[in-house]
Amino acid sequence: MQPSDARRTPPDFVQPIPTGPYRGLNPTTKLVIAVAEALVAFTVRGWTGPLAVLLVLATTAVAARLGRRLVPFVIATVPLTASILLVNTFLFPGATDVILRIGPFTPTWSGLEAALQATLRVMAFAMSVAVLVLTTRPDELVADLERRGAPRGVTFVIGATVRTIPRVVQRAGEITDAQRARGLDTQGRLWRRVRGVLPLAAPLIFGSLNEVEELTMALEARAFSAAGRRTTLRVFPDGTGQRQLRWAAALLTAALIVLSIAGRLAFLP
């Protein structure tokens, strides 16, 4: 029996408060840090920006004991970084410092340098996303943003997108199976697979649109468009130190972007 005057709180399994180094930070603090890291990596030119961000990220990853869980995120960047390396190294506009000649191809030192810097930027971006994703559950972030007054529509889209992806994948699998059962060849050569995607697209898109209509009605039936801030189930830890950290990260990032655009960071290697 619960005493009648006791405040009723959600059960412990609802949005448990994360603990541990870095993971225990407020979700919004981790989001601000991740955005700041990505922006600095892309806006501070030369080697300094991406290398400084990668150093911060490596320290964070060690503190949060992320280890091998970062590997898939690195692998995901390979197609992009490989194309960046090839295009820049071999086709860098205006470069004359040729490394060697391979038939009609002439890789250049300037191109290689630009390619490596761009690769580091992409890696820094991927790692900033990885550290955020691996240390913060989407529902934690959504709940904290809601508490801070983020519009319902925005937080719903974030939360629903993350949770809908597996369902769309499952639905695509079901439609593929149905198409195969009717004789469509969705395996084998690349061209056959491409042809197999076309009959899959229409039912997937129209089915999803139909579901969106039903979901909209179901949401309205649960007062989704009511005015006011949604009730917060849990309050994640936050304090003066974290607030200062967020402001510092935001201001430092803004300053670096302005200085970089103004050409005042040209002295950095």
Added chain:
Amino acid sequence: MSLILRDATYRYAGVGHPALTDISLEIVPGSVLAVVGANEAGKSTLCLLAAGLAPTTIGGELRGTVEIDGLATIGARPPELAQRCGILFQNAETQLSGTAATVWEEVAFGPRNLSLPLDEVVERTEAALSALGVEELAPRDPGRLSGGQAQLVALAAVLAMRPAYLVLDEPTSQLDPQGTQLVGSALQRLAQESGAGLLVVEHKTDLLASIAEECVVLADGKIVARGSAGDVLADPRLDEWGVEPPSTARIERAARSAGVQEPMLSALATRP
């Protein structure tokens, strides 16, 4: 106080002919009204109209009136309607918000939208789960439930809004026999204990025979029969209207055509 449709004619946006014509119904708190009819008879449209989603949310044109406890649904804000009349659709998957990590949070989704104090959100959520006997599902991922469980969670999510009326649009149509039994017995409990007025659209007339007091038959968007559930569901014209009679009526008919005499027939009819 009741949910009333008076001479309601509804036309979907961009469609020439009305989906429903001259519908008049009344659902009082604590009663269960069953609606049966063939596919395309207008049953789902009736649900949307009764819950106020048509035309408020989906558009279209309504002539006549629909009132929920005196509030005309035309011009009412959806959150106001949501607290007066809940609606449960056929497909449980599309009714779940898709944003909750646990069943508990899914059920709390509606009360949280109303900005209720946390105490009340917790109280409503736990009461709704308990009313349907699904407290043990609370920590589960809503995306990993069976069809019957997901439909019960969707129903609990509607109950947590504490509506005076519930509109259920074929709540068991996508469920296997086990899921149907699960939801069917929950509806029976709701009908007996919650005091809410229920409008239930179903093809499974056995289920309706066990929970409804009144029944209407829809055909081509019009009411073609109405009366006590016992009388309407025993009407020999049900087949003409595209409605499968309850199993007791089918057995009785088969027995009659096989020459079974009256005392035996009465005994069959009174068998559950």
